[in-house]
């Protein structure tokens with residue numbers, strides 16, 4: 001079978017930055033004939049892509065087709081079942097897990113991660129402002145709503161300084177204003193030479209460089 005490759009879907013915003021940076025750099029991440037197993041069953045195979053600074057890739061497709069599995073594979077949380085995967089830069093992951101101490105105020109819970117990520121307090125503050133969470137910085141995480149928790153995990157990604165963002169369903173639970181803020185943060189990250197791989201059921205506020213539609217045929 002022909003390995004699925006991302007389709008071209010030029011990004012107006014990130015395209016200029018990507019174009020300026022592309023060619024002079026090695027990919028931040030690249031995959032060839034990549035396959036992923038869950039519980040001993042091959043769920044995705046033959047995936048190929050390469051992302052340079054300023055580029056973004058969207059995994060789309062129905063429930064259970066393997067979008068989250070691919071994100072976790074790229075994050076290093078699942079082993080490569082077949083093919084090759086080279087992740088050449090640090091990554092930051094946002095998925096359905098709330099990796100925050102629910103007993104701590106939001107600022108302190110996120111501060112735990114910024115110290116591990118080697119990020120500055122200034123960067124954390126900027127990320128909290130970008131997703132409009134500064135007003136809730138002193139609220140215990142357990143008191144946050146679903147959408148506020150999702151934004152908190154996205155703040156961790158923004159603050160991390162990692163060049164490659166892995167976003168699994170980043171729009172889940174977000175209202176329109178928060179989606180717009182997420183779109184702004186993603187666009188800024190790409191303009192600064194970062195890269196993004198996202199998985200989503202519904203349109204995200206970013207014109208992705210490429211889309212890889214998984215339909216089960218590649219399992």
Ligand SMILES: Nc1ncnc2c1ncn2[C@@H]1O[C@H](COP(=O)(O)OP(=O)(O)OP(=O)(O)O)[C@@H](O)[C@H]1O
Nearest residue numbers: 038039043061062063064065066067068069070201
């Ligand atoms: N922890 C697990 N153990 C075993 N199988 C799993 C596990 N998680 C997912 N799977 C299986 O792997 C396949 C791909 O699941 P995955 O969550 O990657 O799909 P998805 O495209 O992200 O789905 P959704 O759109 O519902 O989030 C499914 O058949 C699922 O049942």
